[in-house]
Amino acid sequence: MLPELKLQPLRCVLAIIDQGGFHAAAKHLHRSQPAISMAVGELESRLGQALFEKGSGKARLTPFGQWCEPRFRELVAHHDRLSRDALAMASHQVGRVDIAAVPSVASRLMPDILASFVVDYPGIEINLHDGNSELVRSMVLKAEVDLGITSLWQAEEGLDFTPLLQDAVGVVCRDDHPLADCDPLHWRELSGHTLIRNGTSRLLEGSPAAGLLTxxxxxxxxxxxxxxxxxxxxxxxxxxxxxxxxxxxRLRFIALAEPLLERRIGLLSRTGVSLSPAAQAMRQHVMARLDHSRSR
Amino acid sequence: MLPELKLQPLRCVLAIIDQGGFHAAAKHLHRSQPAISMAVGELESRLGQALFEKGSGKARLTPFGQWCEPRFRELVAHHDRLSRDALAMASHQVGRVDIAAVPSVASRLMPDILASFVVDYPGIEINLHDGNSELVRSMVLKAEVDLGITSLWQAEEGLDFTPLLQDAVGVVCRDDHPLADCDPLHWRELSGHTLIRNGTSRLLEGSPAAGLLTxxxxxxxxxxxxxxxxxxxxxxxxxxxxxxxxxxxRLRFIALAEPLLERRIGLLSRTGVSLSPAAQAMRQHVMARLDHSRSR
DNA sequence: GAAGCAAGGTAAGATTTCCTGATCGTTTTA
DNA sequence: TAAAACGATCAGGAAATCTTACCTTGCTTC
Known part of the structure; x- marks a missing residue:
């Protein structure tokens, strides 16, 4: 029913108008002159009306052609805009990425990572959320963010975890505390001291030091x-x-030598759905940066 | 630089989304399923990003595909709108035509002509101007109107005149005038009577009766x-x-038998530029109507 | 758990589309 | 009047695109 107006012939028409003739348009489009002629002829027969006056030496628009010109221009411009935008989106020049990270990562690692990211990808909008590992996990799972950076307790259906670095657990105390100079430290040396639990204390669970928590x-x-x-x-x-x-x-960090407890921090993303181009770029950037920083 | 996004592959993508799968889309587009597959694959490689998730049994959009979908839909809709409009314009279903006619034609002939025209072409907008033959000529020449219906004194560069009908000149007087019952009438019988000249009196110029004007x-x-x-x-x-x-x-019209003076009324249009589709339709309609009325 | 089915992907051949080079008729230019 | 430029046309060939046939995978069914 509706004729399919291909974009190339429309470009031909516009080029003829802009360049002032079939030959000039052909040169401009890097085509031969007959190609232009035939493309226009095809289009005209499809529309059932001539776009250019026939018989006269020069290329002049018919009234119908004049009516068509701005509309053709619009459609071609619309296409070009979409093409440019889609390419920019696909090639990570623009876009948006939402990340969630545990506070330690968000405050200690992300500043550097994002600083270099915005240099490489100045067009990408970044939204960084922080919360405990449970929140990060749930935000990734609910697709509220594209990526999470956190430690994962256990593999889970629908989540893909890529380890980035190991983070050793240690004891923190004031510099005048009796333990302040004991390095390395065995868990048994902690007994008898007042232990303040925090959100990361569950890292001790399942280890010999678990008893301290009780x-x-x-x-x-x-x-x-x-x-x-x-x-x-x-x-x-x-x-x-x-x-x-x-x-x-005034605070000291003393590594726990026995047991050696580490949390594995890594990139969390949903399985099944692939990442947006911007998120792909971010994922790659994070991995490259942390591999780089680990190796030096 | 910019990839050319052909409309057909975009339609494929939308059909896959709407129909819920490659096979269904193929049936909907009257293509084979591999054609759909390949078109999408081509498009994806052109954009450098996948639009549909790979590996899973069903066809699901990637985030990039979700970003693309509404934009593809827009562009395709834009194309279809233009295609429909251009076809309507070309096939005389819509459009606009400007006509100028001398008052006698505008009031005596045009009502019937336009009445039947609007039945055949309900979507075409008509603008009818009236004025003396000189004004009609100038409006056509200046492209203020598409068509003129008038008498033309002489052929002129840039104007195309197609005769439609002959209009005989006669004498008009009150029914109690001495001439009222003289039919046929010779110009010499007019001498001695008070002659009121009007815009059409120049039709007498160059004829034996021209002396009456002085x-x-x-x-x-x-x-x-x-x-x-x-x-x-x-x-x-x-x-x-x-x-x-x-x-x-109370008025009588008496034909002048000697000299037989006639004005040729016809269609005036510009040479060189072809008519808009709507004007073409009008021109054809006028000619058909007047041929028809003349033959009966 | 093997068979069956339906999904999408791949390969080879055929068809259509599209482009090029050569040539022609007409109009404009020198 | 000759030369140049413009657009149209034609035949041949290259490239894109479609189709048929077949493969792989994942899910359902008995």
């Missing part, structure tokens, strides 16, 4: 509160190294 | 004024039959 009566989830309590000398806590704020002068 | 001291261009003066018995005038308002009971 004797702890303090639980603080907020990192700022926790730091303040440690600085006040109220007790000690366990933290992965990445979660320890090194700029706290 | 003895006339009255000129009235407005037809209503002229009619009133004739009905008041002030004098007589000459008019083409078409310009004579037959519904004036």
């Amino acid at each position: 004797h702890s009566t303090l639980y603080v989830s907020n990192m700022i509160s926790l730091t303040a309590m440690l600085e006040a000398g109220i007790g000690i806590t366990t933290l992965p190294r990445l979660a320890f704020q090194e700029e706290r002068r | 003895h006339s001291t009255l000129y009235v261009s407005n037809m209503i004024s002229l009619t009133a003066m004739l009905e008041a018995g002030i004098g007589i005038t000459t008019l083409p039959r078409l310009a004579f308002q037959e519904e004036r009971r």
